[in-house]
Amino acid sequence: MRKTSFDTTLDAISRSLRARRPDLTVHGCFWGGRHGSSLYAKGASIPVADGARSAGSPEAPDDLDVMVWDRLQDDALFELRLLAPTDASASRGGGFHPGREPAGGALRSRYLRFAASDAVEELFSGVGLAGQFADACRTLAVSEAFGELEVSGVAAADVWPAVVRATVAEAMRRAEQEDAPALRVVHDREFRDAFVKTLSQATEDEYRSVIGGWAKQRISTFFANRTTSYVSRRRGAFTDSASLVAGDILLYQRDGKAIRSFVAECVNALEPPVTVIAHSLGGIICLDLFATAGRSDVRLVTVGTAAPLFWELDALWGLRAGAPLPSGFPEWINIYDQRDFLAYVAAPVFGDRVRDVRVDTGMPFPRCHRAYWFNTRCRETVLGACP
Incomplete structure (x- = not known):
């Protein structure tokens, strides 16, 4: 299923990008088949607006709609x-x-x-x-x-x-x-x-x-009285959906050399100019790789990644907490959805060496972690990073 999911996602990305840029060549780098603490900056990488990461206020129409559809899809x-x-x-x-x-x-x-x-x-x-x-x-x-x-x-x-x-x-x-x-x-x-x-x-x-009128009022009241249970269910969904992701991260943390080498081979085999699009753990791998190998001739776009958090936790292989990005690090854009619990912002910890782009997929977690490729702003940002 992992290979099938990867191929399906790669096909969706390729078709959406090539619809606008037929000249682009999109290559996959499926490393999963072969290789299958305190915060340094006090949580600066967590994208919050009010100081508390939550499921959202039931009084906010946008979040109310997201919560309703989250329940409906279950x-x-x-x-x-x-x-x-x-x-x-x-x-x-x-x-x-x-x-x-x-x-x-x-x-x-x-x-x-x-x-x-x-x-x-x-x-x-x-x-x-x-x-x-x-x-x-x-x-x-x-x-x-x-x-x-x-x-x-x-x-x-x-x-x-x-x-x-x-x-x-x-x-x-x-x-x-x-x-x-x-x-x-x-x-x-x-x-x-x-x-x-x-x-x-x-x-x-x-x-x-x-949703409108008395129906909206009834739904809004329902969620206002059940915010705690809603957050608890989302935490359970996070735990369930993160099992494979956590396994990949633990495996990579134990010995990521083979994975980094595989990714480096994939990138080096391509004829410049190259834009590397790295999703989730892929962003961590590329941060480690380019922080040590250096590739100022490529561009990096990370999507839904926890790489900034790993830097804060001093859990990266190629860059210690507190250390700046090296001079040879690629031009970097970091895309995130605030509802994605696996996505973190990079500019607060790395400064102007990276540009954060917030998108709103309109999906609750964990669906939002896979919904980036269907989001217009995400696609436009990736296209803008392609030479």
């Missing part, structure tokens, strides 16, 4: 269950609008038309979810959450955007479980949101395609 019915009013809230008029069509049979018939629509099926096919669309619709249609909405007093127009999002989320969840190749709709937030909006418009109804 549990597609989450929002539908949350929006089904209790008897008490319905009697108080929480989501009920007198004079408007209730959910009930109208919601069921509308969803059946949605599931049977050739136009909607074609839209799902266009984003690589053709094989998951029908199963996702069946899952929602027979779910208890959908049934509760049918018998509630909530207006169909209010819950329809959530029904569309749930269908998309269930199809995405199934694709990820089936180890489908990396899909843009899963990793590109803007693309996903545009797809959801297109689906809503395809129903020929002028319904909102964003």
Whole structure:
């Protein structure tokens, strides 16, 4: 799976860069197949805005949307269950609008038309979810959450955007479980949101395609009361997803000479000019390599790397904590997403020898660590670094 994942990612990077620069030649350097303390600067490499690295404030619309989709991609019915009013809230008029069509049979018939629509099926096919669309619709249609909405007093127009999002989320969840190749709709937030909006418009109804009104208030209240559990779940996700990454790092720390030599061979075999793009642990390897070997004739772009943190921890092989970058070190750009717990900023510890570029993939961790290649600003930054 590691080689398959590498090849898929390399293909995505190559196609996105060559779409803008057909003259570029993109080479892979897959070293994984063969080779498979105190902070020096007091945490200066950690990209925080408020002094505390957290999952984000539920009151911030951007973070609220990220948290909602994080839950949806794990549990597609989450929002539908949350929006089904209790008897008490319905009697108080929480989501009920007198004079408007209730959910009930109208919601069921509308969803059946949605599931049977050739136009909607074609839209799902266009984003690589053709094989998951029908199963996702069946899952929602027979779910208890959908049934509760049918018998509630909530207006169909209010819950329809959530029904569309749930269908998309269930199809995405199934694709990820089936180890489908990396899909843009899963990793590109803007693309996903545009797809959801297109689906809503395809129903020929002028319904909102964003979270709004009483629904937004209910969701915001939910996350405000559960921020601690949300952070705990993210910590668990971090631990689970980091197992392979941690193994690579430990192996590299034990004896990284063979890996550095392999990377050096790959770079030296290329005809200049060369731009090295190093993701995650690759950034640490390249910092070690170029800090000792020196390659001022190449450019380095690190993406989602903890190399600055390793420098702070005095855990690098080629550069001690407190030491500046050597004179022969390449021109360096460091790309990071603040939600990526494996990404750190470099300028606060290395000064003007490196330029940090923050991108926002719109994805929660750990998905954001793999979503860089689907982000427009990341691609533009990499292209700008190519001669």
